[in-house]
Amino acid sequence: MSIKEITIVITTFNSDEKVNSCLDSIDRNCKVIIVENSNNIAFKKKIEKDFPNVECILAGENLGYGKANNLGIKKVKTKFALILNPDTQLGELTLQNFIICANKFNDFAIIGPSIKNEKNKKEISEITESSLISVDYVKGFAMFLNLSEFNETGFFDERFFIYFEEIDLCLRLRKNGKKIYFASNIKVFHEGGQSHNKSINQEMELSRNWHWMWSTFNYHKKYKGFFIALLIVFPQLVSATFKFIIYSLLSKKEKRNIYFQRFSGLINAIKGKTSWYRPKV
Numbered sequence: 001m002s003i004k005e006i007t008i009v010i011t012t013f014n015s016d017e018k019v020n021s022c023l024d025s026i027d028r029n030c031k032v033i034i035v036e037n038s039n040n041i042a043f044k045k046k047i048e049k050d051f052p053n054v055e056c057i058l059a060g061e062n063l064g065y066g067k068a069n070n071l072g073i074k075k076v077k078t079k080f081a082l083i084l085n086p087d088t089q090l091g092e093l094t095l096q097n098f099i100i101c102a103n104k105f106n107d108f109a110i111i112g113p114s115i116k117n118e119k120n121k122k123e124i125s126e127i128t129e130s131s132l133i134s135v136d137y138v139k140g141f142a143m144f145l146n147l148s149e150f151n152e153t154g155f156f157d158e159r160f161f162i163y164f165e166e167i168d169l170c171l172r173l174r175k176n177g178k179k180i181y182f183a184s185n186i187k188v189f190h191e192g193g194q195s196h197n198k199s200i201n202q203e204m205e206l207s208r209n210w211h212w213m214w215s216t217f218n219y220h221k222k223y224k225g226f227f228i229a230l231l232i233v234f235p236q237l238v239s240a241t242f243k244f245i246i247y248s249l250l251s252k253k254e255k256r257n258i259y260f261q262r263f264s265g266l267i268n269a270i271k272g273k274t275s276w277y278r279p280k281v
Contacts (some may be wrong), residue, residue, distance in 0.1 A: 001079075001103060003030050003095040006144075008082045009072035011065055013037040014200055014281060015086040018191075019047070025089040025189075028053050033075050035059055035068040062278050065140070066156030066165040073155055076147065083143040087191040091116065097186045098144045105132060109149035109178035110170065112138025116187035131185040137170035138180060142188045152176050161275040162208070163215035168222070200281045202254075206261045207279040213240070213265030214275050221269075230270065237266050 008026060012019050012034055019034070026032060032054040036043055044056040057075065059068055073081055080102060082095075094113070101111055111132070143166065153172045156165045170180050213236065220229035240262040247256035265277070 001099050003027055003099060005078050005102075006030055006080045006082055006095060006098065007076040007078045008032045008084055009069055009076065010034045010084050010086055011037065011068040011072065012043075012086050013062060016043060017198065019086040020050070022084060022086050022088055022090075023047075023051050023054060025091075026053075027095055030095060031055070031078070033057065033072045035063075035072040037062040037064070037068055064158075064161035064275070066160050066162075067158040070155045070158060073145070073147075079147060081145045081147055083140070083145065084188075085141045085190065088141055089189040091187065091189070094186060094188060097183070101132065101144075101181075101183060101186070102146065105181070106146075107179055108146050108181050109173045110138055110146070111144040111181045111183050111186070113142050113144075113186040113188045114182070114184050115139075115141075116189045132181045132183055135180055135182045136174065137167045138182055140166035141190045141192070149173070149178050153178070159218065159275065160215050161277075162211045164219040165215075168219060171223070200279065203279045203281050206257060207277060209258050209261040210265035210277045211275060213262045214269040214277075217266060217269035218275075233266055233269075237263065240266065 008030060010019065010022065010032065013036070015036075023032065028051075030053060032051070034047060034054055034056040036056055037059050039058050039060050041058065044058055047054055047056045055075070057071065059071065063071065069083055073083075080098070082098065084090075098111065101108070112135070150173075153169070153176055155169065157168050160168065173180060213233070216236070217229050217233045220232050224232075240259045244256055244259040244263055247259060261277075268276070
């Protein structure tokens with residue numbers, strides 16, 4: 001097998017400042033599918049012009065992480081897919097190391113790499129049994145998927161806009177007897193929380209706080225029921241309410257808005273509403 005057996009799927013949203021560095025780090029022999037959560041035709045044209053190995057799909061609206069990745073995965077024709085965040089960069093050996101893993105250990109559903117904090121640090125090329133660790137779940141910034149293992153489970157639960165979707169997917173896979181591995185010797189550089197342009201940081205922070213609370217409640221509700229989920233999030237609901245009042249009294253607008261978003265996300269989840277909130281950009 002070669003890296004031509006891998007298709008990389010990247011979900012973007014106002015990611016112009018970051019995704020070019022990600023694409024520059026990817027071997028041009030590897031096909032890439034970008035799902036842009038907007039109708040930005042100029043972005044699509046520029047990306048496809050600058051990177052001939054990239055197909056950019058315009059979602060037409062902000063679908064979120066899980067639903068957009070599902071859209072991209074459905075277009076994949078290779079045996080494997082590598083899901084990446086726009087604020088990641090691959091090393092020279094990353095794709096080859098995933099293929100080595102796939103050749104040596106063909107019973108996996110997902111392999112997740114470790115985080116490389118230094119962009120130019122050399123990778124370890126030897127992949128052994130000790131470098132793969134069986135885990136309950138992996139982080140969503142980079143996930144190497146063996147697509148034949150997903151026939152029973154499907155992919156991401158599209159009710160989650162962001163957060164918990166990779167944990168939910170891994171749990172469903174394990175319930176079906178599938179294997180999830182963490183590969184300590186495969187490293188992907190990840191900035192973290194920097195997938196979008198800096199100009200929309202504040203609005204994205206409000207969105208993250210809303211959806212973190214919504215997804216927290218609904219993940220626990222899905223597997224433990226409404227009342228257990230309510231018990232789990234109740235301290236956070238009290239905390240968000242208290243801090244919203246305090247920061248309102250202190251006229252701390254930014255902090256007040258963040259804790260209002262947390263409160264709102266939880267209340268909407270408890271009421272059974274969908275993850276409707278979208279960043280206002």
